[in-house]
Amino acid sequence: xxxxxxxxxxxxxxxxxxxxxxxxxxxxxxxxxxxxxxxxxxxxxxxxxxxxxxxxxxxxxxxxxxxxxxxxxxxxxxxxxxxxxxxxxxxxxxxxxxxxxxxxxxxxxxxxxxxxxxxxxxxxxxxxxxxxxxxxxxxxxxxxxxxxxxxxxxxxxxxxxxxxxxxxxxxxxxxxxxxxxxxxxxxxxxxxxxxxxxxxxxxxxxxxxxxxxxxxxxxxxxxxxxxxxxxxxxxxxxxxxxxxxxxxxxxxxxxxxxxxxxxxxxxxxxxxxxxx
Amino acid sequence: xxxxxxxxxxxxxxxxxxxxxxxxxxxxxxxxxxxxxxxxxxxxxxxxxxxxxxxxxxxxxxxxxxxxxxxxxxxxxxxxxxxxxxxxxxxxxxxxxxxxxxxxxxxxxxxxxxxxxxxxxxxxxxxxxxxxxxxxxxxxxxxxxxxxxxxxxxxxxxxxxxxxxxxxxxxxxxxxxxxxxxxxxxxxxxxxxxxxxxxxxxxxxxxxxxxxxxxxxxxxxxxxxxxxxxxxxxxxxxxxxxxxxxxxxxxxxxxxxxxxxxxxxxxxxxxxxxxx
Numbered sequence: 001x002x003x004x005x006x007x008x009x010x011x012x013x014x015x016x017x018x019x020x021x022x023x024x025x026x027x028x029x030x031x032x033x034x035x036x037x038x039x040x041x042x043x044x045x046x047x048x049x050x051x052x053x054x055x056x057x058x059x060x061x062x063x064x065x066x067x068x069x070x071x072x073x074x075x076x077x078x079x080x081x082x083x084x085x086x087x088x089x090x091x092x093x094x095x096x097x098x099x100x101x102x103x104x105x106x107x108x109x110x111x112x113x114x115x116x117x118x119x120x121x122x123x124x125x126x127x128x129x130x131x132x133x134x135x136x137x138x139x140x141x142x143x144x145x146x147x148x149x150x151x152x153x154x155x156x157x158x159x160x161x162x163x164x165x166x167x168x169x170x171x172x173x174x175x176x177x178x179x180x181x182x183x184x185x186x187x188x189x190x191x192x193x194x195x196x197x198x199x200x201x202x203x204x205x206x207x208x209x210x211x212x213x214x215x216x217x218x219x220x221x222x223x224x225x226x227x228x229x230x231x232x233x234x235x236x237x238x239x240x241x242x243x244x245x246x247x248x249x250x251x252x253x254x255x256x257x258x259x260x261x262x263x264x265x266x267x268x269x270x271x272x273x274x275x276x
Numbered sequence: 277x278x279x280x281x282x283x284x285x286x287x288x289x290x291x292x293x294x295x296x297x298x299x300x301x302x303x304x305x306x307x308x309x310x311x312x313x314x315x316x317x318x319x320x321x322x323x324x325x326x327x328x329x330x331x332x333x334x335x336x337x338x339x340x341x342x343x344x345x346x347x348x349x350x351x352x353x354x355x356x357x358x359x360x361x362x363x364x365x366x367x368x369x370x371x372x373x374x375x376x377x378x379x380x381x382x383x384x385x386x387x388x389x390x391x392x393x394x395x396x397x398x399x400x401x402x403x404x405x406x407x408x409x410x411x412x413x414x415x416x417x418x419x420x421x422x423x424x425x426x427x428x429x430x431x432x433x434x435x436x437x438x439x440x441x442x443x444x445x446x447x448x449x450x451x452x453x454x455x456x457x458x459x460x461x462x463x464x465x466x467x468x469x470x471x472x473x474x475x476x477x478x479x480x481x482x483x484x485x486x487x488x489x490x491x492x493x494x495x496x497x498x499x500x501x502x503x504x505x506x507x508x509x510x511x512x513x514x515x516x517x518x519x520x521x522x523x524x525x526x527x528x529x530x531x532x533x534x535x536x537x538x539x540x541x542x543x544x545x546x547x548x549x550x551x552x
Contacts, residue, residue, distance in 0.1 A: 137480065177474065177477065180477070184468070185489075190520075191521040197516070204415070204457045205413065208458060211491070212465065215484045217547045219540075223536075231528045238525060244471045267466040267469040271490070274489075
């Protein structure tokens, strides 16, 4: 199996590193020659180039590990190299309209998007080995046109990358859920850290603050795109969150211990359920 | 050095376990005989009783690892056993008026409060060994009456427990800061989890959601007390946080990528500063 990874950043690098260790023939492409050299030197890829077309035709799978906005222009530019039996996928954290566009342009190859729910608060291929996929979720989001073989291939890739739970799901549901579990959490962490106006907060932090705010160190270009692509759902989730925070504020204003306990019991129950 | 730990829960147990390993003579008291038996069996304590007065007189240090509301009544009930040269401390996460009351009642012994900023989202002595103090902050909060020797003793205890950064600070500043780094983070995690209305959220979670919501599993009786004791500061911090979240919402409504990037750059910078 020959795989071309387009975009040798943190995640593209992690895919290349793990798939080549699993015996895949991995090619790499990036606009940055340094990243290609790094991947070659570390043997994450067997060959690389700033010109992806050198490898597109012979690849069975093309993984686009690039920004959401770059996907359609990539597919458009290189579509003449695509052929039947090939699968093209992306690893974007939101699955918006670009998927339908990319699906159309990729024919006769099959486009099928997926979302590996893992990463690191770092940028660049040098941190790729820190991306641990064990224990993480891996979501495949086909459209109604997606061929079954493409879904099966992506399941195999997810397994070989070491993901724990591989699911196939509807794109709209994916976006709604991700707006909650991923984007809302980042929005909260960013806002919390930005509301820190004291210069010596670090002397007062415990594990809770450390864990909650780690994701406030964020790749601004990528995440501003993800937020805007999915703003409809993200804004809905922010509203639900604010509603719950209001209940807590009300309990504090009223000094209502029972109401606080009830909120804490509820969150404990819901969160424990998730550990299963 | 003889230390009496009153309250053999998660934290009291962790203190007993670590201090006895460091060569201290540790006594334990709890209203629950099972916890005492567990501590004796595991050799966390050399002797224990449901009657703390059996050990108070011979102890150099008494650590109250009990709920905030229980502290003043403890000191009041056993004050006749206290004597000069003894230090009495508590490990509460908020330092409210009970400290002044306890300081007065403890004389001729010296009362000096402290706050170990570590723990686990678990209840009970059986999880004590999971409390890891390395890397954590340890705050000593004396009043103007506190003798220097008491502060020195608590510094020694913090060092022997393995804490990384030991600071001495003003009580009001402590409460304001803790309202931010500890209580606000718990308030946010609880509200986030309570706003989850989908039964299969667990298929969509990544590290960010997992890390941010771990603390939503919360000891409701303890934390409702902590929240109410410190509600003035907590409500102020919630307001600052909501202000920042509003900025983010505004950027989303306006589809303003630059404003989002600016918020993300700010949070990244502030949070990175903290890693130092």
